[in-house]
Amino acid sequence: MSPTRAAGLVIFRQSNQIIEFLMLQTSYGVHHWTPPKGHVDPGESDWVTALRETKEEAGLSEADLEVFKDISKTLNYKVNGKPKAVVYWLAKLKNPDQKVTLSHEHQDLKWLPLQPAQEVSGFKDMQDLLAEFHDMALKAVNK
Numbered sequence: 812m813s814p815t816r817a818a819g820l821v822i823f824r825q826s827n828q829i830i831e832f833l834m835l836q837t838s839y840g841v842h843h844w845t846p847p848k849g850h851v852d853p854g855e856s857d858w859v860t861a862l863r864e865t866k867e868e869a870g871l872s873e874a875d876l877e878v879f880k881d882i883s884k885t886l887n888y889k890v891n892g893k894p895k896a897v898v899y900w901l902a903k904l905k906n907p908d909q910k911v912t913l914s915h916e917h918q919d920l921k922w923l924p925l926q927p928a929q930e931v932s933g934f935k936d937m938q939d940l941l942a943e944f945h946d947m948a949l950k951a952v953n954k
């Protein structure tokens with residue numbers, strides 16, 4: 812069975828020398844928290860999906876972000892028994908004070924340092940991804 816595909820951006824900002832990740836809480840289901848992402852539409856590339864979903868779910872466009880196209884990771888898990896693959900790229904919000912605008916799909920947002928972001932995500936694979944991306948984000952901002 813080919814996996815359902817989704818794509819998104821793990822967005823961070825630098826606030827008082829601390830890396831904070833943008834996490835969104837769904838307004839449906841178990842109200843879980845993830846970075847902005849969503850299903851890949853037929854004929855759409857993962858990359859275009861990631862940018863489209865980020866705009867729809869957080870109101871942020873590519874111009875607002877520095878996207879690290881060479882830093883990506885795919886999570887594979889099952890939803891209702893069906894495999895799902897979600898590719899995330901790392902991105903930095905250029906203006907840390909820029910407002911995030913939610914769609915009806917989410918009811919809350921938080922900018923969280925690594926450990927609290929890992930806690931709200933709840934899933935080991937996302938926790939590991941956040942840890943890896945955190946290291947790379949630190950390297951990027953300290954270059």
Ligand SMILES: Nc1ncnc2c1ncn2[C@@H]1O[C@H](COP(=O)(O)OP(=O)(O)OP(=O)(O)OP(=O)(O)OC[C@H]2O[C@@H](n3cnc4c(N)ncnc43)[C@H](O)[C@@H]2O)[C@@H](O)[C@H]1O
Nearest residue numbers: 817837839840843845848849850886888890916934936937
């Ligand atoms: N329960 C529901 N009730 C009503 N409408 C719903 C609904 N679920 C989806 N929808 C609709 O679907 C739309 C979402 O479409 P999109 O916005 O296009 O797609 P998505 O983010 O990939 O959807 P979803 O939230 O389901 O995915 P996730 O993998 O995080 O989450 C899917 C499952 O995988 C779990 N999960 C998330 N990350 C995981 C991980 N890393 N490892 C294991 N499981 C994980 C989540 O807890 C969740 O149970 C919404 O507009 C909504 O209308």
